[in-house]
Amino acid sequence: MKGKYLITTDSWFTAPDGKDYRAIWGDVEIVSDEILGVKTNARSANWYAKVGSEDTHVIIAGCQIHYAIKSEKRPNTDGVTAVDYENQKFADHLAPNKIYIAEAEKLTE
Numbered sequence: 001m002k003g004k005y006l007i008t009t010d011s012w013f014t015a016p017d018g019k020d021y022r023a024i025w026g027d028v029e030i031v032s033d034e035i036l037g038v039k040t041n042a043r044s045a046n047w048y049a050k051v052g053s054e055d056t057h058v059i060i061a062g063c064q065i066h067y068a069i070k071s072e073k074r075p076n077t078d079g080v081t082a083v084d085y086e087n088q089k090f091a092d093h094l095a096p097n098k099i100y101i102a103e104a105e106k107l108t109e
Contacts, residue, residue: 002029006075006099007049008067009060015100016058024058025075026051026102028068031059052102075099 005028012020029050047062082095 003027003070004072005051006067006069006071007051007060007065008069009064010066011064013058013060013064015102016056017100019100021100022098024051024060024100024102025071026057027053030062058100058102074101077101 004026006023006025007028008023012022013024015021015024031048031050032046049060049062049065049068051058051060077097077099079094079096081092084091084093
């Protein structure tokens with residue numbers, strides 16, 4: 001698995017910009033558990049996805065990846081319309097972006 005992917009994670013994560021996200025997009029390389037400098041056991045993730053550049057990247061445990069969508073095109077990061085159901089009524093509202101863009105210029109801002 002190499003190239004640009006949109007990866008959806010099972011849980012929220014905090015990105016280098018200090019905000020919480022549920023997905024990340026960028027160049028992906030699958031790496032072993034040795035990237036963190038420790039050897040994991042059978043009860044831990046034994047592979048990881050490195051997303052971003054060689055100098056600055058996010059490491060995601062393989063067991064936390066829910067979806068991986070190959071896409072060379074940068075995804076929409078504008079706010080999106082979401083629907084909530086409150087008091088037996090549907091309400092549209094603008095929801096913040098949940099995708100972190102892991103590109104060198106983004107990570108160094």
